[in-house]
Amino acid sequence: MNQHARVDLKPIPFIDVAAQRRRLGSAVDEAVARVLGHCQFLMGPEVFEFERQLAAFCGARHALSCASGTDALILVLMAKDIGPGDAVFCPAFTFCATAEAAALLGATPVFVDVHAETFNMDADSLKAAIATARKLGLRPKAVIPVDLFGLPADFDAIAPVARAENLFILDDAAQGFGATYKGRRLGTFGDATATSFFPAKPLGCYGDGGAVLTDDDALLERLKSHRVHGGGTDKYDNVRLGMTARLDTIQAAVLIEKLKIFEDEIAARDRVARRYAEGLSDVAIVPRVPEGRTSVWAQYTIRLAPGTRDRLADDLKAQGIPTAIYYPKPLHRQQAYKQYPVAGNGLPVTDRLADEVISLPMHAYLEPDVQDRVIEAVRRALGR
Numbered sequence: 001m002n003q004h005a006r007v008d009l010k011p012i013p014f015i016d017v018a019a020q021r022r023r024l025g026s027a028v029d030e031a032v033a034r035v036l037g038h039c040q041f042l043m044g045p046e047v048f049e050f051e052r053q054l055a056a057f058c059g060a061r062h063a064l065s066c067a068s069g070t071d072a073l074i075l076v077l078m079a080k081d082i083g084p085g086d087a088v089f090c091p092a093f094t095f096c097a098t099a100e101a102a103a104l105l106g107a108t109p110v111f112v113d114v115h116a117e118t119f120n121m122d123a124d125s126l127k128a129a130i131a132t133a134r135k136l137g138l139r140p141k142a143v144i145p146v147d148l149f150g151l152p153a154d155f156d157a158i159a160p161v162a163r164a165e166n167l168f169i170l171d172d173a174a175q176g177f178g179a180t181y182k183g184r185r186l187g188t189f190g191d192a193t194a195t196s197f198f199p200a201k202p203l204g205c206y207g208d209g210g211a212v213l214t215d216d217d218a219l220l221e222r223l224k225s226h227r228v229h230g231g232g233t234d235k236y237d238n239v240r241l242g243m244t245a246r247l248d249t250i251q252a253a254v255l256i257e258k259l260k261i262f263e264d265e266i267a268a269r270d271r272v273a274r275r276y277a278e279g280l281s282d283v284a285i286v287p288r289v290p291e292g293r294t295s296v297w298a299q300y301t302i303r304l305a306p307g308t309r310d311r312l313a314d315d316l317k318a319q320g321i322p323t324a325i326y327y328p329k330p331l332h333r334q335q336a337y338k339q340y341p342v343a344g345n346g347l348p349v350t351d352r353l354a355d356e357v358i359s360l361p362m363h364a365y366l367e368p369d370v371q372d373r374v375i376e377a378v379r380r381a382l383g384r
C-alpha cells in the first residue's frame, strides 16, 4: 500500500510572514503612510517612540535602534574598545554574526561549547576557553552568550565565570528577544543585549533592523556616537570611528505595530511548541525549557540519531513540508573562522549537535490541523 496516497501535499511555509501581514492589515499600511507623509526617513519621531516602547517592553533603561542585529553586536564591541589582542568568547553553535562582530574589529573569537539539552553556552567550557585564550597570550575581554532558538542562555552559570575575569557580557538575543529568565524579559541580563529585527526573527520588521538594550548611560552615549560616524558635539565633529547604522523610520513604524501583537504571538508560538512536544517526544529528542525560563521558539529544533535526518527531510519535502538545519557546520569548522581557537581540546557537543539537529516549521500562525500534518509526517518518516 502506498501510504502517501492519502497524504495532503499542499506546501506549507516554514515561517509564515504573510499570515502576520494579513492579521496586521491596514495598521502597517497607515503607519508607513504617515512616514511617507512627514518624510523624516532617518531619525524620525517613530524611531524614538519605538526605542522608548522597546525599552519599556523588556524593562531596560535604554534601547538604541540600529540597522541590523549584526550592527548591534559590532556597535557594543566598538563602544567597549575591543580590538586586536582581545579575546571574545562565543559559542560555535550559532549564526555566524555572533563571532563575525568580534572578528571584524580585529579581536579573536574564542569558541565555547554548548549544552546538548539547551543548545546554549556551557559555563565550564567558557572557563576552559578563558584558560586557552590566556595560554595564547590574548586578553579575555568579553563573552557573548547566545539565546539560541529563542531560549535564554544560563546567565546564573555564566555571570560568575565572567565576573571573576572581569568580562563584559553581551547577550546575543537576536533569536530570544521576548523570552524570560526568572520572570524578567531578555534585555537586562549582562551589560548589554543585542537583538535583530530580520523578518524571520520572532520580532521582525520588513527589512533589516536591530537594537541594543542596556542600563548603562555612558555606554548609550558611546553607542549613539558610533551609530553615526563617531560624532562628537555634532555630526561634523568626528571624535572616533563609527558606522552608518541607523534604523530606518519606516521600519520603526512597522515595529511599533508589530510590538502591539508580540506578546500574543509569543503565546501562540508556545502553544505550537507544546503541540509538537506532545506529538513527537516519543520519536525524537524534543527541546525542553528549563525551570525558570521561557522560550520564544525562534526555531523548533529536534534531535535525531545521526544519519536519519536527511531521509526525514526528503520525506517531508515530498509532502510539501519544509525543514531546515541550524546549524550543519559549526563556526569553528567554517572556512572564515577555522583559524580561531576553541575551548580546551575541542567542542564535542557542538560537533555532535551539528549531525543531529533538524528544525520544523514554527510560527505564530501555524494552525493545529496543519501542524498535525507535520507531526504525522515526521512520525511516518521515522517509522512510528
Ligand SMILES: *Cc1c(COP(=O)(O)O)cnc(C)c1O
Pocket (backbone or CB within 6 Å): 068, 069, 070, 071, 094, 095, 097, 098, 146, 172, 174, 175, 195, 196, 197, 198, 208, 209, 210
Ligand atoms: C540573526 C542573528 C544575528 C544577526 O542579525 P541580523 O539582523 O541578520 O544582522 C546575530 N546573532 C544571531 C544568533 C542571529 O540569529
